[in-house]
Amino acid sequence: MKKFYLILLCAVFISIQYGCEKTDDTIDTPDTPDAITDSRDGQVYTTVKIGEQTWFSQNLNYHAPGSVKNYETVNTWWYENSEKNGEIYGSLYTWEAALTACPSGWHLPSKEEWKDLLIKLGVNQSEFIYEGWVGIDVGKRMKSTSLWSDGGNGTNSSNFNALPGGTYNPNSSFMYLGTDAFFWSSSDWGGDAAYECDIRSCEDRIYYGHFTKSIGRSVRCVKDK
Numbered sequence: 001m002k003k004f005y006l007i008l009l010c011a012v013f014i015s016i017q018y019g020c021e022k023t024d025d026t027i028d029t030p031d032t033p034d035a036i037t038d039s040r041d042g043q044v045y046t047t048v049k050i051g052e053q054t055w056f057s058q059n060l061n062y063h064a065p066g067s068v069k070n071y072e073t074v075n076t077w078w079y080e081n082s083e084k085n086g087e088i089y090g091s092l093y094t095w096e097a098a099l100t101a102c103p104s105g106w107h108l109p110s111k112e113e114w115k116d117l118l119i120k121l122g123v124n125q126s127e128f129i130y131e132g133w134v135g136i137d138v139g140k141r142m143k144s145t146s147l148w149s150d151g152g153n154g155t156n157s158s159n160f161n162a163l164p165g166g167t168y169n170p171n172s173s174f175m176y177l178g179t180d181a182f183f184w185s186s187s188d189w190g191g192d193a194a195y196e197c198d199i200r201s202c203e204d205r206i207y208y209g210h211f212t213k214s215i216g217r218s219v220r221c222v223k224d225k
Helices: 002-025 083-089 095-099 111-120 125-129 138-142
Strands: 034-037 044-050 053-056 132-134 180-190 193-200 206-212
Touching: 053 111, 095 180, 111 180, 111 193, 111 206, 138 193, 138 206
Parallel strands: none
Antiparallel strands: 034 044, 044 053, 132 206, 180 193, 193 206
């Protein structure tokens, strides 16, 4: 009888042990993106770490006090002045406004920080000798998996989640929502231009170049070191 109970006790112990191990093995919890709350207006942004850099994985949507009047802005815009577009695609900033738009602890990335990001994502350093299109498919890997028109959705394998926020020319109109993402850098090209990076619906590469400072572009913030 004692031998029977001993065997039964061992069987129960083994069952519990293997049952626990099986439960542990079947737990598959994906990494949860980190997020930060902008203390200025309470908006929450997800972030992603790529190499040694930590970036917003959403377009910035902060409007400085006094920048909005009757849904029209001096240097910061929602696409077509639609707050709903701002919630999805973020805001568009002149270069001067973009320089100070990021929250404390974060900043507008320099052209070198953009370059470091792109190299980390596989672009060859030799491609940056001149301005122009770089990378074979880095744009596709940076683009979000939805919201891009004309079959231009990306794989977002980088988790950068580039959104096609379009642009605004104060002298003309809002343009390219759904087809283009234009991101400012903090680096001055000289005169009335600054460096930026562009991603397009019809292109798998990314454009590393410059454009006019007064135009409205999207902003991605990078964490201070």
